[in-house]
Amino acid sequence: MKLDVRTIMLMLSGINLLGAGMMALISFHADNIKGARQWAAGHCCMCIGIFTSTQMSPEWPLWIIGSVPLVTGCGFGLIYNGIEAFNGKRCHYWFTAWVGGQMMAQSLWLGVWLDDIRMLVIANSILFSCVFGACALNLMVKAAQPLKTAYRLATVSFAFIALMSLLRALNMMSKPAQEISLFAQGDVNPVFLVLGGLSQLSISLSLVMLITFRLVSELREKASHDSLTGLLNRRSFEDESRRLLARAIRTGEPLSVIMIDVDFFKRVNDVHGHQAGDEVLRRLAALLQTIVRSEDCLARYGGEEFCILLTGTGEQGAAQLAERARLLYSELQINWKNEVLHSTLSAGIADSFNNGMNLTALVDAADQALYRAKKTGRNCIALHTAVSPPAKYA
Numbered sequence: 001m002k003l004d005v006r007t008i009m010l011m012l013s014g015i016n017l018l019g020a021g022m023m024a025l026i027s028f029h030a031d032n033i034k035g036a037r038q039w040a041a042g043h044c045c046m047c048i049g050i051f052t053s054t055q056m057s058p059e060w061p062l063w064i065i066g067s068v069p070l071v072t073g074c075g076f077g078l079i080y081n082g083i084e085a086f087n088g089k090r091c092h093y094w095f096t097a098w099v100g101g102q103m104m105a106q107s108l109w110l111g112v113w114l115d116d117i118r119m120l121v122i123a124n125s126i127l128f129s130c131v132f133g134a135c136a137l138n139l140m141v142k143a144a145q146p147l148k149t150a151y152r153l154a155t156v157s158f159a160f161i162a163l164m165s166l167l168r169a170l171n172m173m174s175k176p177a178q179e180i181s182l183f184a185q186g187d188v189n190p191v192f193l194v195l196g197g198l199s200q201l202s203i204s205l206s207l208v209m210l211i212t213f214r215l216v217s218e219l220r221e222k223a224s225h226d227s228l229t230g231l232l233n234r235r236s237f238e239d240e241s242r243r244l245l246a247r248a249i250r251t252g253e254p255l256s257v258i259m260i261d262v263d264f265f266k267r268v269n270d271v272h273g274h275q276a277g278d279e280v281l282r283r284l285a286a287l288l289q290t291i292v293r294s295e296d297c298l299a300r301y302g303g304e305e306f307c308i309l310l311t312g313t314g315e316q317g318a319a320q321l322a323e324r325a326r327l328l329y330s331e332l333q334i335n336w337k338n339e340v341l342h343s344t345l346s347a348g349i350a351d352s353f354n355n356g357m358n359l360t361a362l363v364d365a366a367d368q369a370l371y372r373a374k375k376t377g378r379n380c381i382a383l384h385t386a387v388s389p390p391a392k393y394a
Contacts, residue, residue, distance in 0.1 A: 010054060015204065016043045016044070017047040019043035019204035019207070020041075020047060023036050023039040023040035023207070026040075026211055030215060032218075033214055034088070035082040039079060042074075042077070042081075042082060043075065043079075043204070046075035049069065049072025049073075050072065052068045065107070069103040070101065072100075073099040073103030073104065073127075074099065076099055076128070076131045077100060078096055079203075080095060080135050081093060103124065106120060110123060121168070121169075129169065132158045133159070139151055139154050139155040140155055146216065147213045149213070150209035153202070153209065154206035157203045157206050160202075161203070224236040226300040229281055229282055229285035231285050231289075231306070232297065234300075236299065237301065238359065240309075241297055241359050249357050254351055256309075256313045256315060257350050257362040258307070258308040258318050258321065259305065259347065259348045259349075259367050260288075260322070261304055261305050261346050262280060262345055263344045263346055263374075264378070265280070265303075265343075268341065272336060272339070276337075283334050284345070285300065288325060291324060291325060293310075297309040307366075308321075315349055315350065315354065315385060319381060329344065329345050330342075344378060344379035345379070346380060348366045348369025348381070348384065349381060349383050350384035351384075354384065369383055369386070370382065
């Protein structure tokens with residue numbers, strides 16, 4: 001069955017138009033996602049360029065003949081820029097201008113002045129292979145699931161088009177020049193275009209997946225983390241703590257909980273304002289992150305209270321960490337509107353050896369110890385074993 005090359009190219013144009021529409025809608029409604037606007041513009045340019053090339057005639061003015069490959073090449077470059085923006089990098093728009101200019105120069109020199117269609121197809125195919133190969137390389141980044149899946153699909157799609165373009169160039173090199181035209185109906189040329197069209201559709205879908213999974217990841221992050229400090233919120237802390245508790249029960253290792261509260265926090269809000277209070281909490285959260293191990297669990301438990309669950313640590317080890325946090329925080333100077341704020345904290349500690357492998361019991365015990373620390377003058381730590389006799393859980 002013979003495949004009409006112009007029909008296939010019109011299909012490619014339609015795929016790019018669909019991709020441009022999807023990306024434009026996404027960029028309007030999710031402006032926090034970088035790269036969607038570049039992808040929308042890139043798909044639009046490729047749509048215009050591919051569609052116009054199917055209707056092109058030698059009688060057209062030279063400036064129109066030259067502008068078609070320029071627009072198409074800029075479309076490829078904008079897809080690359082979108083990947084840069086999505087990855088949080090600075091966009092190199094000179095690359096887009098270079099790809100468009102290179103494609104226009106090749107088309108005018110090889111297609112118009114030399115009238116060598118064979119060399120034009122080879123040169124453009126090599127250029128496409130280089131651009132899509134660069135896109136694939138920029139998509140090879142580390143990411144967590146489900147974003148990792150979208151990155152891999154996009155990488156494979158771009159790499160496949162790069163490979164197809166290179167194979168097309170090699171195929172054209174092996175054929176006589178008189179047998180080659182832009183819209184040849186041979187057995188190979190349409191096959192390359194069909195495979196390219198399917199890969200282009202895969203690229204559009206994978207880019208949409210990248211955006212969708214990025215939004216899902218951000219929503220998940222917002223749902224599980226405190227917006228002010230960036231720490232886990234109370235619900236996420238409880239979920240993570242249950243996992244650590246289950247592991248501790250299997251391994252037999254101890255657990256400790258530290259409850260931390262900022263001393264006279266209401267006074268900070270009343271005297272300096274709530275924004276100053278927010279800065280105090282942010283600075284304390286940042287300090288705690290520097291001294292807590294990656295395997296431990298740190299969260300803003302509520303208001304000015306923070307909670308730390310320490311794995312493989314008994315009451316005395318947790319007390320050492322709490323005392324270190326207290327000393328560091330008491331020495332911390334917080335600059336706020338030409339003033340220096342000083343603040344202190346109190347902490348209560350409890351462990352599983354004296355309170356059992358139950359999160360509620362551990363938190364309650366640490367809270368009782370915290371209450372004792374506040375009653376004895378604040379800016380100190382207290383152990384739960386000093387509040388009530390130890391019960392010695394196995």
